[in-house]
Amino acid sequence: MSEQLRAIGQRVAELREIEGLSPEALARQLGVSAELYRRYENGEEDIPVGLLFQIAQGFDVELTALLTGDNPRLHVYSVTRAGEGVQVDRRADYDYEALAYNFVNKKCEPFLVTVEPDTEPSLNSHPGQEFDYVLEGRIRIIVDGHEIQLAAGDCIYYDSSRPHSMTALDGAPARFIAIIA
Numbered sequence: 001m002s003e004q005l006r007a008i009g010q011r012v013a014e015l016r017e018i019e020g021l022s023p024e025a026l027a028r029q030l031g032v033s034a035e036l037y038r039r040y041e042n043g044e045e046d047i048p049v050g051l052l053f054q055i056a057q058g059f060d061v062e063l064t065a066l067l068t069g070d071n072p073r074l075h076v077y078s079v080t081r082a083g084e085g086v087q088v089d090r091r092a093d094y095d096y097e098a099l100a101y102n103f104v105n106k107k108c109e110p111f112l113v114t115v116e117p118d119t120e121p122s123l124n125s126h127p128g129q130e131f132d133y134v135l136e137g138r139i140r141i142i143v144d145g146h147e148i149q150l151a152a153g154d155c156i157y158y159d160s161s162r163p164h165s166m167t168a169l170d171g172a173p174a175r176f177i178a179i180i181a
Contacts, residue, residue: 119167137169
């Protein structure tokens, strides 16, 4: 089990306890089973980024605080230099880099995502909406059963509460900007 998953789960549990919520109550609010929620909290299951975003909003904390344990500090602007975003070790087949991790009170969460080729797509969903802009490579996106192929320069905006997944095509990694709101 990843230490990062365990640390994130522990931070979520602490926030839940501070608010006086039971695991079952928070699971209901998030629309997941109590069993799955407990696996999230124990670090046994990867929490989808969109769900983490929902948890952060619900507890009025920054997503960065859940991911890293550090609070953002910048109010006017935040610059993230190439390769210096906060790495979010979320899943073996996706590499997330948080691009606005140090800005306070964000209305959305931008990520640079790299998807490795030849991975089995796993559907996930989370409240809100998502915008993905392909920078390199080609990806197949499945949204609510619809399959769309995108290449560099293409983008998609969708209801992220619908089951969705991304897969790199052509045997090469693909990189895209994902904005979760």
